[in-house]
């Protein structure tokens with residue numbers, strides 16, 4: 001588990017200020033959801049935390065350690081994307097085991113970890129299948145399983161449900177909520193879907209134009225929006 005701190009984080013792409021000075025402290029074990037309209041900087045902020053992009057200014061700390069310039073694999077985080085990015089020629093088992101093998105973990109430990117993750121995500125019956133023989137929801141659960149076996153100190157999700165149809169989306173959302181309860185891990189989750197945000201989040205961060213408009217519990221955001229942008233985005237009666 002880990003706390004994640006952003007201090008005056010900025011990101012520019014060429015002349016464009018995409019992230020304009022973000023201060024945020026994500027607590028150990030907290031489920032934080034970034035919401036906001038398309039292009040407001042949600043994915044960029046997540047990729048900065050992951051180390052997939054470098055900040056233009058500011059600092060990122062994980063458990064109090066400065067990781068601003070640390071490469072992704074040194075941050076102890078696992079990221080789950082909207083596109084599952086599974087290896088098509090590998091079985092579910094091998095997809096989940098892949099990162100552990102590249103770390104040189106022994107076979108027995110790998111088997112234990114994969115079995116545990118598969119049980120957690122109800123993939124036990126599918127371990128021999130190839131991704132193309134799975135439903136979209138099952139594929140996304142494999143992608144989540146791949147993140148789980150690495151035993152990360154925090155999970156980063158970028159719109160993990162947006163490729164799924166409505167029924168699968170609801171199921172997989174519950175699966176993620178259950179995982180959070182079970183593991184107690186810090187989770188940072190990007191979505192543009194208010195239902196996902198309201199049901200999953202301990203705290204919602206509303207972004208607009210690369211700035212935080214408000215960060216608060218779902219209840220407080222709904223009942224006490226700071227401004228009309230938040231009120232309209234969350235759909236509260238202000």
Ligand code: ADP
Nearest residue numbers: 013014018036037038039040041042043044045
């Ligand atoms: P969101 O995830 O909220 O839809 P993004 O973080 O993907 O928004 O993008 C925020 C802004 O940054 C957009 O205007 C986007 O076009 C721009 N952007 C994102 N990545 C890059 C990049 N690699 N190069 C140039 N512009 C980018």
Ligand code: MG
Nearest residue numbers: 042043044190
């Ligand atoms: Mg995005």
